[in-house]
Amino acid sequence: EIVLTQSPDFQSVAPKETVTITCRASQSIGAALHWYQQKPDQSPKLLIKYASQSFSGVPSRFSGSGSGTDFTLTISSLEAEDAATYYCHQTGSLPWTFGQGTKVEIK
Amino acid sequence: EVQLVESGGGLVQPGGSLRLSCAASGFTFSSFSRYNMLWVRQAPGKGLEWVSYIDWTASTTYYAESVRGRFTISRDNAKNSLYLQMSSLRAEDTALYYCASPNTVGATTPDYWGQGTLVTVSS
Numbered sequence: 694e695i696v697l698t699q700s701p702d703f704q705s706v707a708p709k710e711t712v713t714i715t716c717r718a719s720q721s722i723g724a725a726l727h728w729y730q731q732k733p734d735q736s737p738k739l740l741i742k743y744a745s746q747s748f749s750g751v752p753s754r755f756s757g758s759g760s761g762t763d764f765t766l767t768i769s770s771l772e773a774e775d776a777a778t779y780y781c782h783q784t785g786s787l788p789w790t791f792g793q794g795t796k797v798e799i800k
Numbered sequence: 801e802v803q804l805v806e807s808g809g810g811l812v813q814p815g816g817s818l819r820l821s822c823a824a825s826g827f828t829f830s831s832f833s834r835y836n837m838l839w840v841r842q843a844p845g846k847g848l849e850w851v852s853y854i855d856w857t858a859s860t861t862y863y864a865e866s867v868r869g870r871f872t873i874s875r876d877n878a879k880n881s882l883y884l885q886m887s888s889l890r891a892e893d894t895a896l897y898y899c900a901s902p903n904t905v906g907a908t909t910p911d912y913w914g915q916g917t918l919v920t921v922s923s
Contacts, residue, residue, distance in 0.1 A: 788865060
């Protein structure tokens with residue numbers, strides 16, 4: 694099973710600053726890595742698929758990069774509405790797995 | 801816009817069974833019958849866990865190790881519905897169960913998610 698390790702687990706960031714979340718896979722998964730945002734009491738929403746493809750309707754301040762085992766989600770110019778938990782998810786190898794999540798708080 | 805509405809959750813005793821349903825609508829360009837589908841769960845206060853996948857023909861299914869042999873995924877394309885039959889339920893199966901779908905025919909990523917249905921396994 695591929696283990697996805699996100700860092701950090703928690704981040705407190707001021708508005709307009711940049712947030713960087715990393716996701717490291719225990720084995721290479723190519724570009725089969727996706728990023729989700731989950732706000733309290735809501736279902737997850739897809740932000741980025743296949744490492745760097747922005748999903749329809751997602752604000753341009755969200756971007757993704759990486760391949761193989763190391764991936765990054767970047768939120769540029771953080772807004773108050775970005776307070777949420779972010780998860781990475783791999784579909785490169787069964788069983789598909791999720792990272793443990795990174796909670797982003799707005800200072 | 802794709803809409804996924806789960807139902808069937810509830811309180812069940814350990815060892816019991818439950819059948820979850822997901823009603824799907826709003827797929828553009830192609831019908832529900834052309835889309836692969838998934839179930840993902842989230843235990844209270846915990847992270848996301850992929851549970852199961854079924855392809856559009858229902859000929860290919862995958863399961864997480866934690867549910868294999870106890871859960872069965874199925875679909876009825878005539879009813880635009882996805883199901884998860886759960887048996888031999890354990891306390892650790894307590895979670896919010898989400899139905900999810902890709903936004904592209906042939907894809908396997910959970911792009912769209914329902915609101916979830918809560919399953920509580922407790923005596």
